[in-house]
Amino acid sequence: MNAVVPRPKIEKRAVHGVLMLDKPLGLSSNDALQKVKRLMRAEKAGHTGTLDPLATGLLPLTFGAATKFSQVSLEADKGYRATLQLGITTTTGDGEGEILQQRPVDVTPEQIQSACEAFKGPISQLPPMYSALKHQGRALYELAREGITVERQPRLITIHALDIVQWQPEASLLVIDVRCTKGTYIRTLAEDIGERLGCGAHLAALRRTGSGPVRVDQAVTLEQLEAMDDTARLAQLTAPDSLLGEWPEVVLSNEEAGRFLSGMRRRVALADAPQVRVYGQMPRAFLGSGHITGGELIADRLLSPAEIASMLMQAAG
Template sequence: MTAPSVRPIRSVRRRVDGVLLLDKPSGLSSNAALQRAKRLFAAEKAGHTGTLDPLASGLLPLCLGDATKFAQSLLDAEKAYVATVHFGVATTTGDAEGEIVDEKPVAFSRADLEAVLPSFIGRIAQVPPRYAALKYQGRNYYEYARAGVEIPRVAREVDIHALEILEWVPPTAVLGVACGKGTYVRVLAEDLGAALGSCAHLAALVRTRTGPFALEQAVTLDVLEQMNPAERDALLLPVDAPLVGMPRLDVDAARARALEYGQEAAAPGQAPGRYRCYAVGGRFLGVVEAAGGVLCAVRLARTDGTAPA
C-alpha cells in the first residue's frame, strides 16, 4: 500500500502593521532582506521603500501590513549615502561587482576633486546605467546588458542636494551624498571620474538616511533573529511614520465618520493640499486632500471591524 503523501505545514501569517528600520547587510538583495524580515514577523504583507543594490548596505525601511499604503512618501523621500569611489578603474556594472573594462591614471588632487563637485549639485541630467531595473520594451535594462545588446538610455533629471568629500586616500574617495528619488550613485561615481579625466566605479555604498530616519535607528537581521516576537514587535514604528513630513490635520467625529465612508467632509478655510489626518483621540485616519473647502480621502488606514455608524 502506498503511504499517504504528507503536505508541508504552511507557516501561519498574521496581521502586523508598522514600519521596521532595517540595516541591510552587503551581499543580500533588498527583496531577500524583505522576505527574511517578513518571515520573522509572520507578516501577511510587506514591502520595502527604495531598493538597495546587493553590494550596498545600510538603512532599508520596511513597511508591514497597513503601512504599505503609505510607503510612497519614503520612496519619494531624500536619501543620504556614504559612497566609496575608486578612481582609475571602470567596470561593466559601474560598481565593484562588475568586470574591469578600463583603467586610467589618477592624475588629480583632492583640490581638483573638490573643484568639480559643485557642478554635480542641484538638478542634473543622469543617464541610467546599463545594469538597471528600468524597463525598455517590456524588459529590464540589465537583461539587455547581460545579452550584450545596446539599447537607448535617455538621460533623466535627478536632484543632488549635497556632495562632499569625507576622506581622500588616492585613488579612493569617500563621499557624502544626499540626493532625491531615482539617483544612481554608481553613475555619479562614473561621471565624477570622467569629469576629472579619468574613470571610476563605486566600490562601496552605505545608505545612512531615508527621509526623517537614520541608520543609527535601524536593526540588523541577525539581531532580529535573536529576539522573541514581542521584542520584534516593539521595534515597529506606527503606520503613519512614513508621513511625518506631511502637515497634520485633526478632524472631529462627524468629519472622521464621513471620510471613513468615502464621503466629502466640510473644511471651510482649510489651505489646499494633502494632510495626514487624525480623528478625536489621535486615531490615524489616513491621507486626505483639501480643495475648495472640502476634504476627500486619498488613502485610508485600515479600521477594525465595520465603519462607525
C-alpha cells in the same frame, strides 16, 4: 528510508507598521523583505524601493496598513555614503564588472572638490545599462548581460548636497556623502565624477544613510531581529503614519472621522495643503492621508475600519 518531516506551518497574523531595516551586503531587497516577513509572521508586507544587493543600509519595510503609504518613502529624497575607486572603470560601473580601463590618478584635493561641486543642483543623468529599468518588458541589466545596449533617455535629478568625507590618495579612494532626489544613480554619478577628473572611476561601495526624515542609525539589522523574541520584534515597528511624519496633521471629531472614512469631503478651517495625515479624536487613531483644497479635506488613501481596530489593538499590546 527516512520519512520527510514537514516544516511546521507558520501561523500568520495582521501586523501593522514600518520597520527600518539595515540591509546587509549581498542580499536583494525582496530577499530581505521575505526574511523579515517570516520573522514577523506578517500577512502582508512590502518594501519602499529597491536597494541593490551590493549596497547596504536603510531599507524601510512596510506591514499591513503601512503598505498603503510605501509610495511616500519611495518618492522621498535619499541619502547615501559612496566610496569611489578612482583610476579604474568597469563594465558595470561597480566592483562586480570587468575592468574596462585603468588610468593614472594624479589629482589634488582642490580638483576633487571642484569636480564634486560641478554635480550639485539639478543635473541630467543617463540611466546605466546595469539597472532595473525596463525595455520592452525586460530589465536593462538582463540585456546588458547579453551584450545588448539600448538607447536610454536622460532624466533630470537633483543633487541637494555632495560632501567629501575622506580622500585616500595612496589607494585612490574617495568617500562622499550624497543627498539627492529619487531615481538618482550613484553609480553613474561616480563614473561622471571620475571622467571629470580625467582618470575614470567606479563605485566600490554604497550605503544608504537616509530616506526622507528617517536615518540608518534608527534601523535594526537582520541579526538583531533574529536574536529577539516576538515581543521585542514587534516593538521595532513604528506606526504606519511614521512615513508621513513631515506632513501637517488634521484631527477630526468622531462623527467627522466616520464621514471622512466613507470618502466624503469635509469642510475644515485650515489652509490648503497638498498632503496631510488625518486622525480621529477619541481614541486618537490614524485614518489615512488626504489633501486640503478650498477649505475642503479630500481623502487620498484611507484605512479600513478593520485595519484601524487592528492597529489600536496592536498599540494596546
